[in-house]
Amino acid sequence: MSSNLSKPYGLLAEFHTAADIFEAAMRCRDAGFTKWDVYTPFPIHGMDEAMGLRKSPVGWFTFCGGFTGFFTGMTMIWYMNQFDYPLVVGGKPLFTPLFAFPVSYEMTILLSAFGTLFGMFFLNQLPRFHNPLFKNDRFKKSTDDRFFICIEAGDPRFGLEKTRAFLTEECHASVVESVED
Amino acid sequence: MANSAKSGAVHAPEPPAALVREPLVLNNRPLGWITDAIAGVCEKPTPVWWWPAFIISFGGMVTMFSLIAYLVSTGVGVWGLNQPADWAWDITNFVFWIGIGHAGTLISAVLFLLRQKWRTSVNRAAEAMTIFAVVCAGIFPVFHTGRVWFALLPGYLFPAPNANAIWPQFRSPLLWDVFAVSTYGTVSLLFWYVGLIPDLATLRDRAKGWLRRALYGIFSLGWTGSNRHWSNYEKAYLLLAGLSTPLVLSVHSIVSFDFAVSVVPGWHTTIFPPYFVAGAIFSGFGMVLTLLIPLRSLFKLHDVITLRHVELMCKVLLATGSIVGYAYGMEFFIAWYGGSPYELYAFKNRAFGPYWWSYWAMISCNVISPHFFWFKKLRTSVVFVWIVSIFVNIGMWFERFVIIVTSLHRDYLPSSWGYFTPSWVDVMTFVGSFGLFMTLFLLFIRFLPVIAISEVKGVTPQADPHHPLGGAKGHH
Structure with a gap:
């Protein structure tokens, strides 16, 4: 292990079933970790509660997108057809x-959708092309x-050996590896 | 039940076998199998049939764009349009294609909100179909304006003042339509892309060559499957589904306003919005079946797109086809009951006038053909379903033709009556639009996962931490 040369990013624990990771996530939550995450191929039902998110x-x-869209639409049409160049059509x-x-209405939906998409990207800090976890095969x-569960080294309760033991013994991870930053 | 009383277990007794739902993925396939089966479709070498299909489609696409260049350089007269029918195949094709798109959104958004888990096997391809259909749809209204640059320039469609400082006028349903269709295309694309992100990450992680890894890597945005991300992602997906549902209903309603807001007999009808929406879903499900039935057998995806999926979609065809049939009857009733001689004439002329053949083609394809699906035997015969789905497509094209052309060709003044006949450019542009559609669809099945991998995994019992197959060891 080359943890002496570069500082570890965290410990990565692998699990084989949905039930195992669900169980382990609850233990990590109860152990009081804050800088940790669960990585799954699909969203697991109830995982947000198990992690305490x-x-x-x-x-x-x-909501902000939709609100903006609706009032932009109304204001735009009022400005164009009544205020700036009133044009009588068909009485x-x-x-x-x-x-x-x-x-x-269409503008409400359009800007709500953009708000949702970019809001999700903003909250998830995506795109993010560099991630230490990608170095692990x-x-x-x-x-x-x-x-997978990754407990990051930045977590105040993190200790390389202590956390490794926690993941192996209490969470029953099949493999625990350290990931370098 | 006696057993559970003996062991003192607190869970409910197992439901009787007749009530247990068929699994969505057959043969208890493990999660890894699902990844291999679906990702394999776009990773294996190009299948032999793909090339001829692509070349024919590409040829159709090139034909269409050449004919559009001919139209733009010569004038809209190269289509068979003339007074009194100055809308004909162009707007028929527009409504036809935009209607097809609606099934994709219905499957991806409405069935998601209704918690219909079976949608996961078909939503990706159906959403792709939506986007490609909207692309085809957009071409016709844009180019039927002839000198496109005038239509797109400020003052007509684009909300900016023209050379005389006049703005577009928002009292016209045609302008509402521009906003509706462009919003629909954009939101469908966003929704599709959001659904693709986790699957693109799967392809990135499996990619062998650097180019594939780089491209899938860029478009998957560095997705890791982090649950903190999934949490926001699922909320965003739910919200996009919630936004797409009123959107899809509004789009075809607004398309119907193009007709209903006018005072042409046969168009000026309040039943149009719901009738158009039902027809759109009907035609779209027809197209989904037309595409997916060959797809599932070509790529051997029978365990993921099961007979149950086919059957459920047939039931949607039956339901929406019945609504469409009801609307045809109700239109006739109101034409008589409303007491307007012009309205009544328009309808008599539809059924028994010079375009009688198109009316009865519409009736036999749309009103009669879905009723075969009352029978389970027919719903589960994929060849039969596929043939009926083709009839649905044909019938729904004729529906739009009937509405548009038969209403226009004879108006209030018999001296200005006429008979519309399409030109060869009309015909080949429409045929070419199928080429464009299929080119895009074939590229899609070559390079993107045709089934939503992570969503299908999510509905298997292996994904459920409280199910024995998900690894649950008992009750906590």
Whole structure:
């Protein structure tokens, strides 16, 4: 192990079944770790509670996008068709929210969707092309059929040997490896 | 039950065999098998049939773009359009293609909100179909304007003032349509891409060559499968599904406003929005079946796209086909009951006028053919289902043709009546649009996972930490 040469990023523990990682995640949560994560090929139902995560705030980004979209639509149509260049067409009113609604509705959805997507990217700090975990060959299986927990060295409760023992003995990980930064 | 009483277990008794749902992935395939089977489709060497299919499709696409160049350089007269039918195949094709897209969004968004887990095997291909159909749809209304640069320039479609400082006028449903279709295309693309990110990461991690690794790596954005990410991701996915649902309903409603807001007999109808939406879903599911039935046998994906999937989609065809049939009847009833002689004439003329053949083609394909699916034997015969799905596609094209052309060709003044006949450019542009659609679809199945890998894994019992197959050792 070359942990003397470069500082470790953390300890990576591998699991074979959904139940094992679920169990292990609850133990890590109860042990009070803060800088750790679970890596799975698909979202595991109930894992957020098992890890003790708060509810995702993506919805706020969606709301801000939608709010902006709706009022941009309404304001744009009022400005263009009533304020800047009033143009009578078919004797219809220059502006009512009724005919402005379909376009404003579409803009609500459009900007909500952008808000959701970029909100999710922002919260997840994606794209992120450099990740110490990618140096580990086993970790490639995290998008296939294996499950991983990584406890980062930056965690205040982290100790290389102590945490390794915790992951092997209490969490029953099949393999525990240290990952370098 | 006696056993559970004896052992004192607190869980409910096992349901009787008749009530146990068939598994979504057959033969208890492990998670790794799912990755190999689906990722294998785009990793193995190109299958032999792919090349002829691609070359034919590509030829169709080139034909279409050449004919569009001919149209732009010569004028819209190269299509058979003339007064009184100045909308014909162009807008028929537009509504046809945009309608096909709707099934993709229905499967990916509406069935997601309804917790229909079977959608996971078909949503990826259906969403791809949506995006490619919207691409095909967009071409027709853009180019039917002839001098496209005038239509796209500020003042008409794009919300900016033209040379006379006049803005687009938002009282026109045609402009609503521009916003609806472009929003639909964009949001469908975002939704599709969000769904692809974890699967692109799977392909990145399996990639052998540096080019594949780099490209899948870039587009998967460094996805790791972190649960902190999944948490935000799942919320975003749910929200996008929630946004796409009202969107898909609004898009075809707004498409129907193009007709319903006018005062043309046969178009000025309040039933249009729901009738168009049902028709769109009907046609889209027809196209999903047309594409997926060959796909599942060519790539041997029978364990993932099972007969149950085919059957469920047939039931959707039956339900939406019945709504469409009801709408046809109701239109006729209101034409009579409404008491407007022009309206009644428009409908009599549809069924018994010079375009009677298109009306009865529509009725036999859309009203009669879905009712075969009352029978389980027919729903589970894939060849039969595939043939009916083709009839659904044909019937729904005729529906739009009937609505557009039969309403326009005879208006209030008999001296201005006419008969629309398509030109060869009309025909070949439409045929070529299938080439464009299939070119995109064939590229999709070559380079991207045709089934949502992580989503299919998520609905297997192995994914459930409380299921014995997920490794659960008993009750805690």
